[in-house]
Every structure is written in structure tokens, then in C-alpha cells.
Amino acid sequence: MASTFQLSILTPERSVFEGAVEYLQVPGSQGYLGVLAHHAGLVTALAAGRLTVRHAGGRGEVWEVEGGFFEVSNNRATVLADSLTGGGPGA
Amino acid sequence: MSSLRVLRRRIRSVQNTQQITKAMEMVAAAKLRRAQSRAQAARPYASKITEMLENLAGAAGEIDHPLFKAREVKTTALVLVTADRGLCGSYNANLVRGAEQRLRNSPTGAIQLVLVGKKGRDYFKRRRYPVLAVHTPVPAEASIDFARTLTQDLIDRFVSGQVDRVELMFTRFISALQRRVVVETFLPVGAAPAEGRPQNAGTIFEPDAESIFGELLPRYAGAKLFAALADSLAAEHSARMIAMGSARKNAGELLDLLVLRRNRLRQAVITKELLEIVGGAEALNG
Secondary structure, eight states: OOOOEEEEEEOSSOEEEEEEEEEEEEEETTEEEEEETTOOOEEEEEOSEEEEEEETTSOEEEEEEOSEEEEEETTEEEEEESOEEEEEOOO | OHHHHHHHHHHHHHHHHHHHHHHHHHHHHHHHHHHHHHHHHTHHHHHHHHHHHHHHHHHHOSOOOTTTOOOOOSOEEEEEEOOSOOOSTTHHHHHHHHHHHHHHTSOTTSEEEEEESHHHHHHHHTSOSOEEEEEOSOOSSOOHHHHHHHHHHHHHHHHTTSOSEEEEEEEEEEETTEEEEEEEEEESOOOOOOOSOGGGTTOEEESOHHHHHHHHHHHHHHHHHHHHHHHHHHHHHHHHHHHHHHHHHHHHHHHHHHHHHHHHHHHHHHHHHHHHHHHHHHHHHO
């Protein structure tokens, strides 16, 4: 089983997701980037695009983000999205 | 007897009032619960963005961003967050009084008002204080879109140099029984660099700390304003709940008094009639 890390997806109005994930792909302002467990500390702005998550266990989920910020530190990732839609199953 | 009829009519009217205030109290209680959970739901984002801002302020070093720079203050915009509706005790009165006090204690024109909510607008419309902008109606549930529009308006005024400082005056919700009018500086954004967080070292910034910081500032301001609006709404509902609760209680006390008076009067009428009958019979038996 792949190792996991903690992910929080937050919008100004509410917390959308909180839990352990295996893989995460976010639309960074400099292009898409993928994050696995034990990623180096990183802070970036987000562009509009697709946010893909693989949950612990392999199930995928996809959101559309407008923009915002993304931070990883100490195996904790946080997405601060300006607005978020979707949450349907995906790759 | 006419005074008995007047009393009965009065009792019915007070009963109606009691019913209405009771209904309003219950509605306010339900809305308070919703407003509270909305304010709570926004907290993780707000605390995270604050943390990021502090970390970045430390990492970015020299920051030269218009929203961050304190200038010599000639004019201050005071954003006053009032309610659209009344019947909530001293909620609006406290805000309006606080703002007026600030206006009186500073030279003319040094404080310009930005009024959020109908009650504040109505009050200051008739007075000679300078009003920069009015934002009303306020959405019934705290909305990030409204907060963003307002934030953008304030940022534009600040950056263009129309005002040198923006302050927020709103009601902080403490508990269902407690709230307090507070004033906070909104712009320029004051961010103290985080101390003693060595894990910052080695963090990758894409593209770089300064530009992320620049993008973070307006969002941080927006989140702060959203929190103030959400708190204000919760405070408004709790103030209304308390006000209506005491109105209901007062109506109950008044009702007890009126019912007692009615019963006495009714008894007096009966006694008087009996006396008349007895007196009449006596006279016949004579």
C-alpha cells in the first residue's frame, strides 16, 4: 500500500475535504504539479484548473478550482481555493 | 360596562403581541444556530491563510506591496457593519453610537464612512457626516461574494490614495448572551513575521515568496472581512433573540396584571347586580 499524507481542502466559506490521500495533482501557477507523501516543503499560488486526488485505497476524486494557494509542509498539504466545484469521481 | 370591554380588548392585543414576539424569538434562535455554524465553518480557512501570511512575511524579507505599506494617515475610512432590520434591542444603536463618537472626536473629514446595512445608512443619511459608500442590502447569510465585492471596493479606495487607512467597526459575537462592538484595522494589512518556525528553511516558493505574498494579501483581507460579517450576523440574531425574549416576558407580566384587573371588575359588576336584585326584592316585600 502506498504511503499517504494529510490533505485539507478549504474554501473561505467551509472546509471541503479533510483526510489521508496517496496522490494529489494541483494546477500551480507555473503548471500542474503532482504531490506524493513526503514532498519537500512548497508554497505556490494556484491557477484555475483541475484538482485531482487519489484517496487512500485508490479511489479518485476531481474538483475544479478557480485559483488560490497550495502549501505542503511536514507531510501535510493544504489547498486554499477561492472557489471549488465538483467533487465527482475521476481518474 | 365599557371599561370592561376596553380591558378585554387590551388583553387580546397584548396576547397577539406576545404571540408575535415569541415567534420572532424562535425564528431568531434558529437563524442564530445557522449563522454560528457558518461562522465556524469559515474558521479553518481563515486561520490557515493567517498562518501562511505570517510565514511568508518572514520568508519574503523586504516587502514592497501597496496593501502592506503604512502611510501617514490623513483620512480614515470607517466601515460600519450594521443590520438591515431592526427589532434587535440595542444592536444597531450601539454601533451607530460608537461610530458617531469616533466621528466627533476627530477633525472634520478625517473619518469617512462606509456604511454596510440599512440601519447605519438610514441614521447617517440625515446627518452631515461624510459618507464614502453605502453597501446594502446585506445578504441574509454571510456570503464570500459580498465580502469580496466590499473588499475590492475598499482596496481600490486605499490603493488610489482616497483613504490612507481602513478600519472595520462591527459586532463581535462572543456568546448567545454576549457581544461587543469592536474596531479593527483592515488596511494596511499588518502581518507580523512568524518567529521561531525554522521549518521555513528549504521551503520552495513558486514563483517566489514576494509574488505569492502579494496575491495572498487581498484574499487574507477578504477572509477577515467575511469573518467580521459572519460574526455580525450571528450577533444580530442573538440580539434579536434576547430582545424578543424579554418582550415576550414583559407581555406575559402585563397580561397577568390585566387579567387580574378584568376579573376584579367582572366580580364587582356581578356583586353590584346581586345587590340591586336583593335590594329590589326587599323593597317589594316591604
